[in-house]
Amino acid sequence: MREYLKFYIDGKWVDPAEPKTAEVINPATEEVSGTISLGSKADVDKAVAAARKAFPGWSATSVKERLDLLKAIQAEYANRQEELGKAVTEEMGAPISLGCGFHTGLGAGHLQTAIEVLENYKFEEQRGPTLIVKEAIGVCGLITPWNWPLNQVTVKMFPALATGNTMVLKPPQLAPYSAQILAEIMDKAGVPAGVFNMVQGKGSEIGTALSRHEDVDMISFTGSEPVGAQIMKDAADTIKRVGLELGGKSAWIVLDDSKLAEHVGGATSNMMVNSGQTCSAGSRLLVPESRLDEAVEVAKQAAQAVTVGDPNGNFAMGPVVSKDQYNTVQDYIRKGLDEGAKLVAGGPGRPAGLEKGWYVQPTVFLGTNDMVIAREEIFGPVLVMIPYKDLDDAVEIANDSMFGLGGYVSGEDVATVNQISRKLRTGAVWINGGFDFHAPFGGYKRSGNGREWGEYGFDEYLEVKSLIGYAEAE
Numbered sequence: 001m002r003e004y005l006k007f008y009i010d011g012k013w014v015d016p017a018e019p020k021t022a023e024v025i026n027p028a029t030e031e032v033s034g035t036i037s038l039g040s041k042a043d044v045d046k047a048v049a050a051a052r053k054a055f056p057g058w059s060a061t062s063v064k065e066r067l068d069l070l071k072a073i074q075a076e077y078a079n080r081q082e083e084l085g086k087a088v089t090e091e092m093g094a095p096i097s098l099g100c101g102f103h104t105g106l107g108a109g110h111l112q113t114a115i116e117v118l119e120n121y122k123f124e125e126q127r128g129p130t131l132i133v134k135e136a137i138g139v140c141g142l143i144t145p146w147n148w149p150l151n152q153v154t155v156k157m158f159p160a161l162a163t164g165n166t167m168v169l170k171p172p173q174l175a176p177y178s179a180q181i182l183a184e185i186m187d188k189a190g191v192p193a194g195v196f197n198m199v200q201g202k203g204s205e206i207g208t209a210l211s212r213h214e215d216v217d218m219i220s221f222t223g224s225e226p227v228g229a230q231i232m233k234d235a236a237d238t239i240k241r242v243g244l245e246l247g248g249k250s251a252w253i254v255l256d257d258s259k260l261a262e263h264v265g266g267a268t269s270n271m272m273v274n275s276g277q278t279c280s281a282g283s284r285l286l287v288p289e290s291r292l293d294e295a296v297e298v299a300k301q302a303a304q305a306v307t308v309g310d311p312n313g314n315f316a317m318g319p320v321v322s323k324d325q326y327n328t329v330q331d332y333i334r335k336g337l338d339e340g341a342k343l344v345a346g347g348p349g350r351p352a353g354l355e356k357g358w359y360v361q362p363t364v365f366l367g368t369n370d371m372v373i374a375r376e377e378i379f380g381p382v383l384v385m386i387p388y389k390d391l392d393d394a395v396e397i398a399n400d401s402m403f404g405l406g407g408y409v410s411g412e413d414v415a416t417v418n419q420i421s422r423k424l425r426t427g428a429v430w431i432n433g434g435f436d437f438h439a440p441f442g443g444y445k446r447s448g449n450g451r452e453w454g455e456y457g458f459d460e461y462l463e464v465k466s467l468i469g470y471a472e473a474e
C-alpha cells in the first residue's frame with residue numbers, strides 16, 4: 001500500500017496546509033492501492049511563492065549548469081526506471097511490459113531530447129541591428145492527465161527546466177504515483193530549492209488556483225477539451241500564456257495496395273495499445289470501399305487477437321483507468337449500436353472470464369463519419385472503420401472533424417502517401433509508422449494550440465525579446 005502524503009515545495013517534502021486525503025484505486029482490482037494528500041489553494045500559494053523566489057537564480061544559470069542537472073536527473077531516472085514503470089501499471093492499468101517499456105521509455109526519451117536540444121539551442125540571434133533574445137517565461141503551472149502519466153509530465157517538465165523556468169506540477173489524482181517518484185528523482189538529482197514543486201490534488205482546486213494565480217506566468221495543460229477551455233477562461237484575467245494539448249479523433253488512412261491487410265491489422269492493434277487511452281490514437285480507420293469486406297475481416301481478427309487481462313500478467317491490454325472511464329466507454333459502445341454502426345468485434349461488457357477490474361473488450365465498429373462514435377473522443381479501445389470511395393473522399397472524411405491532433409497514412413506509393421499527408425489538417429501525420437522525439441507535437445482546431453516535443457517544446461516556455469540597436473560593448 002502506497003502512502004504519499006507530502007508535497008514537494010521549496011526543496012522539501014512538506015505536509016499539506018490542511019490534512020485531506022483521497023484513496024487511489026487500482027483499476028485492475030478495483031481495490032485501494034494507496035493514499036495521497038489533496039492540496040488546497042494555500043499549498044499552491046506556497047509552491048508558487050517558492051517557484052517565484054527561485055526564478056531569478058535559475059533563469060540566470062548557464063546552459064552548462066542546466067545540462068549538468070539534466071544529466072544528473074537522467075542518471076537517477078535510469079536508477080528508478082523499473083520502479084516508475086511498475087507505478088504506472090499500478091496507477092492506470094497499463095500492462096507491465098508497456099509500463100516498464102514505452103511509458104518509461106517516453107520519459108527517458110524526452111529527457112534525452114531535452115539534453116540534445118539544449119546543447120544546440122540558439123537562445124540569442126543577431127538580425128541586423130537587433131539582438132533577439134529568448135528568455136525563460138517565469139513560473140509555469142504544469143497540469144497533466146493520467147493516460148500516459150510519465151510522458152505528459154516529462155514532455156513539459158524537462159523543456160521548462162532546460163529553458164530556465166521554475167514550475168509547479170499538478171499531477172492527475174487518478175495516476176499520482178509516477179509523478180511522486182519523479183519528484184523524488186528531481187530531489188535526489190539536486191534540483192535547486194523552488195525550481196521544481198509538486199502539489200497533488202483536485203483539478204478543480206489546484207488546477208484552478210494555478211490557472212488564476214497572479215504569480216504564475218504560464219499554464220501548460222494536457223487533457224480534455226472542456227477543461228482546456230475552462231483553463232483559458234481562468235487564465236484570462238491575468239493574461240498568462242496557456243499551452244493546450246487536448247483531445248483527438250485521428251484518422252488512419254490505409255491505401256489500396258498489396259499491404260492493405262498488414263496496415264489494417266497494424267492500425268487495429270495500435271488502437272488497443274494503452275486500452276485506447278491515447279490522445280493521438282488512430283480511432284477512425286479509413287479503408288477503400290472496394291476492399292471493405294477484406295479490411296473488415298482483417299480488423300476483426302486483429303481485434304480478437306488482442307489479449308486482455310491482469311496488467312501484471314502477459315496480456316496485450318489491461319483495464320481502462322477507472323470506473324468512470326469504463327462507464328463512459330460502455331456508453332459509447334451502446335451508442336454505436338443504437339445509431340446503427342455494425343459491430344465487427346468486441347461489444348458491450350467485460351471480456352469473457354473477467355468479472356473484476358475495469359476491462360473493456362477490444363471493439364471495432366463499421367460506421368460512418370457522422371456517427372457520434374466517429375465524432376467524439378471515446379478514449380477507450382474502440383475503433384470505428386469508415387469506407388472511402390477515392391483518395392479525395394478519404395482526405396475529406398479525415399478532415400471532417402472538430403479535432404486536428406494527428407493523422408496516419410499507410411501505403412506503398414511514396415508520392416501518394418506524401419501527398420495525402422500534406423492535405424491532412426492536423427498537427428502531425430505519422431507516415432508508415434514513423435516516430436521521432438524531435439518532431440513537434442500538438443493540435444489544429446480543438447486539439448489545442450501549442451507544440452510540445454523537441455525544439456518546438458522549448459519555444460513554449462520562452463519569451464522573445466528584441467534588443468534593437470544592440471551593439472557589442474568595446
Ligand code: NDP
Pocket residue numbers: 143144145146147170171172173174201202203204206207208211222223224225227228230231245246247248278279328377378379
Ligand atoms: P481532464 O481534462 O479532466 O483532466 C486532466 C488534468 O486536468 C487532471 O490533472 C485534472 O485534475 C485537471 N483538471 C480538471 N479540472 C480542472 C480545472 N477546472 N482546472 C485545471 N485543471 C483541471 O481529463 P480526465 O482525466 O478527467 O479525462 C476526461 C477525458 O479527457 C477523457 O475521457 C479523454 O477523453 C480526455 N483526455 C484527453 C487527454 C489527452 O491527452 N488529450 C488526456 C486525458 C484525458 P484531476 O486530477 O482532478 O482529474
